[in-house]
Amino acid sequence: MSEPLEVACDESGAEGEKLVGGNTDVFAHASVRMSPEAAGDCIRELRERAPTPADEFKAGHILREKHRAALRWLLSPDGPVLGHVHVFLTDKTFHVVGKVVELLGAPDAGGLAVALYDEGRRAFEPARWAAFLDAFNYLLRAKNGQGVTTSVEESFRLVDGLRGAGGPAGEIMDLLWRARPRFESFRERLLADPHVLPALDPLIPAIVRAVAYWGEDGRPVQVVHDRQTTLTDERVAHLRLVAAGLAGLRLVEARLDARVQVADVVAGAARKIASDELNGRGDPKLTALLRPYVDAYSIWGDARSRTLLAHHTKHG
Numbered sequence: 033m034s035e036p037l038e039v040a041c042d043e044s045g046a047e048g049e050k051l052v053g054g055n056t057d058v059f060a061h062a063s064v065r066m067s068p069e070a071a072g073d074c075i076r077e078l079r080e081r082a083p084t085p086a087d088e089f090k091a092g093h094i095l096r097e098k099h100r101a102a103l104r105w106l107l108s109p110d111g112p113v114l115g116h117v118h119v120f121l122t123d124k125t126f127h128v129v130g131k132v133v134e135l136l137g138a139p140d141a142g143g144l145a146v147a148l149y150d151e152g153r154r155a156f157e158p159a160r161w162a163a164f165l166d167a168f169n170y171l172l173r174a175k176n177g178q179g180v181t182t183s184v185e186e187s188f189r190l191v192d193g194l195r196g197a198g199g200p201a202g203e204i205m206d207l208l209w210r211a212r213p214r215f216e217s218f219r220e221r222l223l224a225d226p227h228v229l230p231a232l233d234p235l236i237p238a239i240v241r242a243v244a245y246w247g248e249d250g251r252p253v254q255v256v257h258d259r260q261t262t263l264t265d266e267r268v269a270h271l272r273l274v275a276a277g278l279a280g281l282r283l284v285e286a287r288l289d290a291r292v293q294v295a296d297v298v299a300g301a302a303r304k305i306a307s308d309e310l311n312g313r314g315d316p317k318l319t320a321l322l323r324p325y326v327d328a329y330s331i332w333g334d335a336r337s338r339t340l341l342a343h344h345t346k347h348g
Contacts, residue, residue, distance in 0.1 A: 036254040036279040039246050040064045040071075040291030041239065044091065044299040048262060049232040051124035052162075052169040058310060059122040060303035061238030062295040062325075063255075065246060066116040071290035074112045078102055078297070088287045091300025103301055107321040113294065119302045119325040120241045121341065122234040123310060125149070125165060126333035131231060132168050133204070135218055136211045144207075147200045149333040155201035156194055164190050171215065172231050174222050184216050229270045233262055234331065240275040241327055252279035258286045258296065298325070309337040316340075 041063045045056040064071065075089050082099035094103040105111050129152070130145040138144055152161050167190055170182040194205045222231070229236055239255065247253040255278065257263065263271075268281045286292040305322045308314045319340050326342035 034251050036252040037065065037246055038254045038256060039242060040256045040289060040295050041242055042258040042286060042292050042295035042299050043235060043238065043260075044296070044303040045124075046235060046260070049173040049230050050169070051128050051232055051234070052165045054124070056303065056307065057124055058303050058307040059124060059127075059234040059238070060299045060306060061120045061122075061235065061242065062299035062302065063118050063120075063242035063246065064113075064116060064291045064295045064298070066113070066291060066294070068290055070112065070116075071294045074106075075290050075293050075297075077112070078106065081105060089293060089297060091297045091304070094297070095301060095304055103318070104321060106297070107301070107318075107325070109324075113298060114324060117294065117298050117325055118242065118245050118327060119298065119322070119330075120238040120327040121302065121306050121330040121332055122238065123332050123334065124234065127232065127234055127331050128165055128169050128172075129333065130331065131172055132208070135214050136207055137214065138207065144204055146333050146335075148204045150335075151199060151201035151204075155197045155199055160190070160194065164194060169232070171219065172222075174230055184212065184219055187215070188212050229267055229274070230262065235260065235262060236271070236274075237331065239271060239278075239281075241329055243275045243278045245327060247277035250277070252277050254279045255281040256289060256292065257281060257283055258292050259283045302326075306337070306341060309340055310334055314340065 041061065043059065043061045045059040047054040047056065078089055078094065081102035082093045084093045093099060094106065106113060126149050129149045133141050133145040133148060136144070167182055167187040171184065171187045188209065191205055191209050195202060195209055197205065243253045243255065260283065263281065263283060271281065272278050284292060286296050302322055302325065305314070305318045309319050323342055328342060330342065332338045
């Protein structure tokens with residue numbers, strides 16, 4: 033077996049499995065393949081271009097308007113990271129919708145997810161659509177936190193109220209209504225073994241895609257990742273089963289590895305650029321600079337911003 037290829041990773045926008053009503057609407061995960069020396073040079077150059085007294089250089093420093101030139105330099109074709117960094121994006125709302133539709137067991141789950149994501153916002157009253165998303169976000173989580181509990185009964189009461197909307201969204205709600213036993217079984221399994229890989233945490237598919245991208249030639253990939261409480265030994269073992277080619281995963285402190293710092297900066301910048309584009313306030317120049325980095329299998333449902341962020345992005 034060939035020597036594993038080592039890539040360093042970090043994320044921005046992580047809130048575990050809370051994907052609706054949180055602080056961010058986009059999750060970004062960056063994977064970096066460069067030498068520690070090259071990464072160190074990159075961080076030092078960023079500090080010269082965007083001075084800060086902070087011990088650890090973060091994306092926020094170059095997202096400030098006065099340091100925007102440093103951000104453009106970082107992502108530019110002549111910059112230090114193109115070809116060495118890859119970004120996986122997740123629209124958190126679309127991720128919830130996709131997981132809900134996945135449980136239907138329908139042959140065209142991807143198409144149904146896009147249809148519900150697009151039509152749900154138009155067909156249903158905003159408050160009822162938000163309540164539906166929030167309820168199913170909680171229903172598919174192992175740990176709801178903050179003392180919040182939801183039941184299949186409560187969630188499907190919302191579905192029942194949305195079935196009569198007509199159109200594609202109403203039809204999908206009707207499919208969902210008939211698939212209630214699938215959700216009851218899923219919830220029972222989740223409560224019986226809450227330590228399995230979390231169904232909604234976007235970090236999991238992001239790591240899987242990083243391994244697939246860098247190891248596409250069949251070479252095993254060793255991941256060095258910033259510390260994450262969700263990446264327990266048990267879950268890393270599960271990851272090795274679902275991420276073909278993952279040789280191992282080691283957690284480090286970002287400040288001790290310049291490659292992880294580069295991943296952190298790029299992930300933070302990518303999350304902000306992508307979120308702005310998703311919400312119709314994107315900077316065309318920054319979006320164009322980000323495009324070459326974006327994974328084709330990013331979990332993204334919005335057609336307009338998807339086209340701008342990556343010409344060939346496939347539905348997650």
